[in-house]
Every structure is written in structure tokens, then in C-alpha cells.
Amino acid sequence: MRTKDESKEILIRDKAIEMIVNEGFDGLSMHKLAKAANISAATIYIYYKNREDLLNKLFAHATDTFMAATLQDFIPETDFESGLWKQWNNRLQHIIDFPLLYKFLEQFKSSPLIKKQPSLQEDIFRAAMKRFVEHAVEKKQIIELPLEVFWALAYGSFYTLVKFHLENATMSGRPFEFNQHLLKLTFQQTLKALVIQ
Known part of the structure; x- marks a missing residue:
């Protein structure tokens, strides 16, 4: 062998x-x-073993790599603003460093060809994210929302900027130049939707 x-x-x-x-x-x-x-x-x-095994292992690798990068130096019990900013930056850095890996995940995360396997990294990731939100609600830093609404508000605008960046174009087709100023501006508006004033 x-x-x-x-x-x-x-x-x-x-x-x-x-x-x-x-x-x-x-x-x-x-x-x-x-x-x-x-x-x-x-x-x-x-x-x-075969093409199906290859596809599933590629997906598992891409997912685990992304989740590990997202949790780099992230503390779930940190204050909400700092924690979310860390999340945005960790995710962005990984996407910039590995754009093909991210495009692969986005392209095929809903594919029927992918049979998701249980993952220790996914369990760690989900527990950290759950604790982060629970902690922010307990400390009355954010309003309590259904998970899907929270995700849409906390990350929806971030992923829209990422899409513009990767395509180097806005929805109207104009060139898009990504920078920290736009990221921070979007982040500040996101906080307004989530943080208790």
C-alpha cells in the first residue's frame, strides 16, 4: 500500500x-x-475513495478551516461590540486570504451532493457563537431576537460587502473598492440595529 x-x-x-x-x-x-x-x-x-468522498471531505475541510479562523482569539464572554468586530475581522481576513475556499463554501453549501458529517470544530463553533449571544443578552447589551433575525442583522450587511468585494462590483455593476472605512461604517450601522441604547 x-x-x-x-x-x-x-x-x-x-x-x-x-x-x-x-x-x-x-x-x-x-x-x-x-x-x-x-x-x-x-x-x-x-x-x-471516490468523487463523492472527495467532495464531502473538501466541504468538511473548507467548513472547519473557516470556523477555526472565525474563532481565532475570539472570547465569547467579551462585550458584544468588541466580539462582533472581532468576528467580522476574523471572517474577512480568512475570506481575503482564501477566496477560493470561501467561494467553494458559498457555491455548494446547499448542494444535495454534500452530505454533512458531524464535526468537532462545528460543535465548538456553535457553542462559542451561542455563548457570545447569550452573554450579550444576559448583560443587556443587545436585544433578544430570533436567531435568524439576529444573524441577518449581525452578519447580513457584512456578507453583502464581502460579495461586492469578491465580485469587485456593486449590484449596479459599478466597481467596488473595499476598505476599512466602509467596513467600520457598516459595522456602526449594524450595532444600531442590535445594541440596547
């Missing part, structure tokens, strides 16, 4: 994500992936 080489696994993963983002699931075959990675198709099967 051939041994696994971490650098080859990373190469396969990165090439697969690139191909999927650019061509969709239909554009990915093991043969095309092997050719793009300059390896034999047999090498891919050392790391992945």
Missing part, C-alpha cells in the same frame, strides 16, 4: 477546489483533476 504524502493531498485538495469554483461540480472528474495536479488518477484514490 502506498503511503500518504501530505503535500500531495494539499495539492489535490487545492486543485479540486479551484476546478469546482471555476467549472462547477460537473467540471470535476478524477481524470481531469489528476491532469490538473500533474499526478496519476491512481494517486487521488490513495486519499479519497
Whole structure:
């Protein structure tokens, strides 16, 4: 049995994500992936059982990586404004550093091809986010809202800016130049919708 080489696994993963983002699931075959990675198709099967296994492991990797980055130096019991600002910056930095990974997640998080697997990282992430909101409500820093409404207000405008940034265009097609001033301005308006005055 051939041994696994971490650098080859990373190469396969990165090439697969690139191909999927650019061509969709239909554009990915093991043969095309092997050719793009300059390896034999047999090498891919050392790391992945089949195409479905590859897709699910790619999704798990992208999700876990994003959640781990989001929690970097984040303390759920911090005050709400500082904690949310940290969340925005952590998420933004990860998206800027790994735009293909983020596009992959956005493109395929609702796909029927993805069979979500239980993840320790997801459990940690959900617990931290839940504690962050509960703490802010307990301390009367924010109003209590249904989860979906809270998420829409706390992150909806952030992800709209991210979309403009990644597409380098607004909804009207004008060029979009992302900067910290716009991020801070949007953040301040978001706080007004959530924070108890």
C-alpha cells in the first residue's frame, strides 16, 4: 500500500477546489483533476475513495478551516461590540486570504451532493457563537431576537460587502473598492440595529 504524502493531498485538495469554483461540480472528474495536479488518477484514490468522498471531505475541510479562523482569539464572554468586530475581522481576513475556499463554501453549501458529517470544530463553533449571544443578552447589551433575525442583522450587511468585494462590483455593476472605512461604517450601522441604547 502506498503511503500518504501530505503535500500531495494539499495539492489535490487545492486543485479540486479551484476546478469546482471555476467549472462547477460537473467540471470535476478524477481524470481531469489528476491532469490538473500533474499526478496519476491512481494517486487521488490513495486519499479519497471516490468523487463523492472527495467532495464531502473538501466541504468538511473548507467548513472547519473557516470556523477555526472565525474563532481565532475570539472570547465569547467579551462585550458584544468588541466580539462582533472581532468576528467580522476574523471572517474577512480568512475570506481575503482564501477566496477560493470561501467561494467553494458559498457555491455548494446547499448542494444535495454534500452530505454533512458531524464535526468537532462545528460543535465548538456553535457553542462559542451561542455563548457570545447569550452573554450579550444576559448583560443587556443587545436585544433578544430570533436567531435568524439576529444573524441577518449581525452578519447580513457584512456578507453583502464581502460579495461586492469578491465580485469587485456593486449590484449596479459599478466597481467596488473595499476598505476599512466602509467596513467600520457598516459595522456602526449594524450595532444600531442590535445594541440596547
